[in-house]
Amino acid sequence: MTAPQLNRRRLLLSAAGGLGALAVAGGAGWWAHRDAVRGPRLWSSSGAGGRVVLPTGAQRGLFASGYDGTVRSLDPGTGAVRWSRAVKAAPPVNHLDGWQLANSGGWHLAAGDGVVSVVSTAGVQVLDAASGEPRWEVPLPEWSETPETSGPVIGAGGVFAVHGAALHRYDAADGGLRWSSDPEAAAVTGVLALAGDAVYVAGRDGGLLALDARGGARLWTQDAVVAVEAPPVIHRGLVHLGYSGGQPDSYTALALDAATGQVRWQRRRLPVAGPLAAADRTVCLLSGDRLMALDADTGDTRWTAGVPVGMGRGMSSMTAADGTVYVGTNDDRLFAFDLATGRPRWRDEPEQLKSDTEYTRVFLTATGSTVFSGSRAGLHALGSAV
Numbered sequence: 001m002t003a004p005q006l007n008r009r010r011l012l013l014s015a016a017g018g019l020g021a022l023a024v025a026g027g028a029g030w031w032a033h034r035d036a037v038r039g040p041r042l043w044s045s046s047g048a049g050g051r052v053v054l055p056t057g058a059q060r061g062l063f064a065s066g067y068d069g070t071v072r073s074l075d076p077g078t079g080a081v082r083w084s085r086a087v088k089a090a091p092p093v094n095h096l097d098g099w100q101l102a103n104s105g106g107w108h109l110a111a112g113d114g115v116v117s118v119v120s121t122a123g124v125q126v127l128d129a130a131s132g133e134p135r136w137e138v139p140l141p142e143w144s145e146t147p148e149t150s151g152p153v154i155g156a157g158g159v160f161a162v163h164g165a166a167l168h169r170y171d172a173a174d175g176g177l178r179w180s181s182d183p184e185a186a187a188v189t190g191v192l193a194l195a196g197d198a199v200y201v202a203g204r205d206g207g208l209l210a211l212d213a214r215g216g217a218r219l220w221t222q223d224a225v226v227a228v229e230a231p232p233v234i235h236r237g238l239v240h241l242g243y244s245g246g247q248p249d250s251y252t253a254l255a256l257d258a259a260t261g262q263v264r265w266q267r268r269r270l271p272v273a274g275p276l277a278a279a280d281r282t283v284c285l286l287s288g289d290r291l292m293a294l295d296a297d298t299g300d301t302r303w304t305a306g307v308p309v310g311m312g313r314g315m316s317s318m319t320a321a322d323g324t325v326y327v328g329t330n331d332d333r334l335f336a337f338d339l340a341t342g343r344p345r346w347r348d349e350p351e352q353l354k355s356d357t358e359y360t361r362v363f364l365t366a367t368g369s370t371v372f373s374g375s376r377a378g379l380h381a382l383g384s385a386v
Contacts, residue, residue: 039334039348042370042381043079050106051363052374056113056155061129062365063116064374065106071118073132076372079381083132089120105361105374112154113172117161119152124161126175136175138168153194156213160199162190167201169216179216181209186221195234195258202228208241210261220261225254234258235278235296242276242285253285255299265299279320282339286318286327293325293342303342307335321366324383328362332377350377 050066054076062076069089073082087107109118115135116127123140127133140163152161158169158178165187169178181188181201186209191202199213206226210219225241232241239261242253253276254266274286283296289309293302310316310329317328320339327335332350337343363374369384 037347037349039336039346039382040384041348042077042383042385044378044380045074045079045081046378049374049376049378051109052365052372052379053109053111054365054367054372055111055116055129061111062372063109063111063129064379065109065118067106067376069107069120071107071109071116071127071132073116073129074379076367076370076381077385079379085127085132085134087118087120088122088125088137105363108151110152110154110159113157115154115159115172117152117154117159119161124152124159124163124170126159126170126172135173136170138170138175138177151190151192153192153199155194156197156199158213160192160194160213162188162192162201165204167192167199167211169199169213178214181211181216186218189228191228191231193232193234193239198258200232200234200239208232208239208256208261210239210258219259222256222261222263224263225256226252230275233276233278233283235283236281238264238296240276240278240283240296242270251285251287253283253294253299255283255296264297267294267299274316275318277318277320277325279325280323280339282320282325284318284320284325284339286316291318291325291327291337291342293339305337305342305344308333315361317362317364319364319366319371321371322369324366324369324371326364326366326371326373328364328373328375330362332362332373332375334362334364334371334373334380334382336371336382348380348382 052064055061062074064072070084070086072084107118107120114129116129118125124138126135159172160169165183167181167188187204188201189204193200197213199211201209207223208225209221227243232239237258239256239258244251249269249271251270252268255264277284281296283294285292289307291305291307307327310331316330319326323339325337325339334348336345365372371382373380
């Protein structure tokens, strides 16, 4: 597996967006001479970067899976670490195993129903959300059977994880296996989403399946969906997702009825191929230097905005909540846009920028008017106090 390389054209687009052509000609040296820009930072932590999640349900907390293989629970209001625990992992088989953890942003995790679940090379592990103490685990004899794309997800009293081309539901309290999907009938990938009593999973050969979260019965299958690589976003009774045809302007965004799987709207040949986020009747799509907002109910374009492309190597991300859409670029900059109009609200920048060294991913999660950003540089909370 090879880390994505720096794209010169995107650097030029970023410079044209107001960051200066010197970023291309002279690397990141210009960064030291800029006027520092700070967003509404609430707190920062240098030791808890990586994937960040907020629990589902009423429980209050913030959880981070770091590049160092440790899961931490933090106070979302102050950033204080409540507990930390090293995640059990199998010994690396080859150098790719070590690269995978060091460059993917930490083990995949989810939180909800009073537990935190993390999937590593050792298996599915579940911790008590309040104390960090282990509750149960399911060993996986073959790490190759576990997809890297996403998961697990928690809800409806269960922990859901994919391995062996099947989706498995474990009881959140005791780890008992409640059901498994049939990989012979429909092999699935690790692209998961959960809403209410339905869990949505991408088929290995295409299509999207909806399964009853409690019993495992198939609710519907939509074969019009091709090669889903990012988890669907469920908003206002619709399943929003997209896929790329592998060519420029070949991205398709669509919305399915969450109850029936029927296509409610579809937009083809869009010039985007990145993550999705939805809130306030709006679904946003991001690709490179372009942010597009669509009406979540109809798919009509509401607005487009320019976003400076990151100067690092890796992946950017996006999330939306409470009237704001946030874009985190792969050099640890964060941009906030008004979700109704697309107007910029604020941006936040790191003290230092490395454009040609570390492979960087940025992970975002938001609640109310607060956004949490995790990366190699640490964890930051910005916005208004939670």
